[in-house]
Amino acid sequence: MRVVIIGAGQAGAALAAKLRGLGHDGPLTLIGDEAAPPYQRPPLSKAYLMGEMEAERLWLRGPEFWAEQRVEMRLGAPVTGLDTGAQVVRVGGEAVPYDALALTTGAAPRRLPDAMGGGLDGVYTVRTLADVDAMRPEFVAGRRVVIVGGGYIGLEAAAVASKLGLEVTVLEAAPRILQRVASPETAAHIRALHARHGVTVLEGTALDRLRGGPRVTAAVLADGREIAADFVIVGVGVTPNTALAAMAGIDIDNGIATDTYGRTSAAGVWAAGDCASFPWQGGRLRLESVGNAIDQAEVVAANMLGAAVAYEARPWFWSDQYDCKLQIAGLNTGYDRVVTRAGEGGAVSFWYYRGAELLALDAMSDPRAYMVGKRLIEAGKSPDAALVADPATDLKALLR
Structure with a gap:
């Protein structure tokens, strides 16, 4: 059986390793649009951004592992087409056939529209190794950073910036930070933590636009106030990468819709990780976490080999701040x-x-x-x- 996995992140790497661990001996290809081998994302906004971790320590497995496991790695290779009828993936001008396909395409950060200044120089998101490599030189003591979004990614970046001696302002449009994911009690604890470290957290404060040109110089708030900024980090959530699946006619419902076994609506096509939604308590759930990416991918690997094991999510998450x-x-x-x-x-x-x-x-x-x-x-x-x-x-x- 020829297996192709699209998406070389945490879920794709876990799925490939599990397939080999369960005895799959056929051709196995892992395709990723980033040039880097599969790596951990959580340390990007913490230890790696702080300069406390080298890039090689981010790798989930060393090159020798993938070679020993006979996993064909196609990195820096965006997929341009998917034909589920012909069972072919198109990478550039090449057609890669498959018998079973797994979509582990992850998610992408939401960006500010150009009309709000999202295209200015000095405006960053935190998702990939390239994102963090681009912004790391900005973190110089005494500089001013505005962080748009009071979720975990934004608050982790704020903690790093504060520890490195920057002047930090966090803008949260909702009445409080972490409103979508945590209780008022947790938000109050985290807010007080940041206040003790000199971070200014402005809640119920919407951004109107970023000002500057070609480089950002200030954040203009909805009430007309301006906050000077040497650079800006946008942390306003992510959206699942579903474009390829949708283009191929696969059902989408808050992500690539799967059944309890990880199968999509297309024969021979499976999905796992941040991009996939699955049945949960009478509805559908999509989890953005390392734990889910690994656990779901390993269940899908077993089911691709005929196990018929239902996925039972056990959600857990973490965040390091100071x-x-x-x-x-x-x-x-x-x-x-x-x-x-x-x-x-x-x-x-x-x-x-x-x-x-x-x-x-x-x-x-x-x-x-x-x-x-x-x-x-x-x-x-x-x-x-x-x-x-x-x-x-x-x-x-x-x-x-």
Whole structure:
């Protein structure tokens, strides 16, 4: 069986490695539009941007691994066409045939439109190695950076900039930072953390446009105020890369729509990772996380070989900002109350409940709370909220 994987990120690399690990011995081609081999993305906005990690340490596997596993790597090779009827992928002028195809095309950062100054020099997004390489020279102590978007990517970039001695302003159009993904309690904790490090966070503050030419010089706010900027980072989320699939007539629904096994609407075509949505609690879910990319890709690899294993998502995420490690387990969608548990040395965790059901938790520098909460959520157990809130409660006892 000839297998082709389009997308050489975390999901594509995991899928290729798993196929070989499960005994697939046929031709296996991994196609990526970036010139770099498969690499980790999370350190890009943290250790790599700080200059604490070399590029080679980002690689998921060394070149010798891919050679030993007989994975044909086609890097810096954007796919220009997909014919699911003829089972052919077009890379430039070449037609690459397949018997089974996996789409692990990931997601792309949302950009400001040119009408808002998105095309000015000195305006960056944070997604790829090339993105971060381009912006790293900007991080010089004393310079001024405006970050558009108070989500995790923007806040991580703000933390790095602050640690390197820059003057940092974060603009968030919503009433508070992290509004889409976290509780007011978590947002308040993170906001206070940034305030202690001198970052100015402006919530409920919309950007009208960026001013300058050819290079950005200021951010003009909706209320007419201007904030001087030596450069700007845009962190306003991502969109799944579905154009290739849509062009080939594959169903799209908040990403490339798959069934519970990872199959798309086209025969012989599968999808996994940031680009894919899957059935979840009567609806559809798309997760943007390393954990999901790996787990879903490995299930798809098994199913491509005939396993018929349903994918059961176990969401977990993390974010590093300054000396605070935020660890998240579960999905808080639909929560109606948040229970706060104080940890040791300033650690804290926030537990999301819907009625008596534990949905998720955010743990700030509290790995014990995170591990216990994650195990409880995965086991479908919901401890009494009063016990969780009581610092005298032995968390491990809740697992019994």
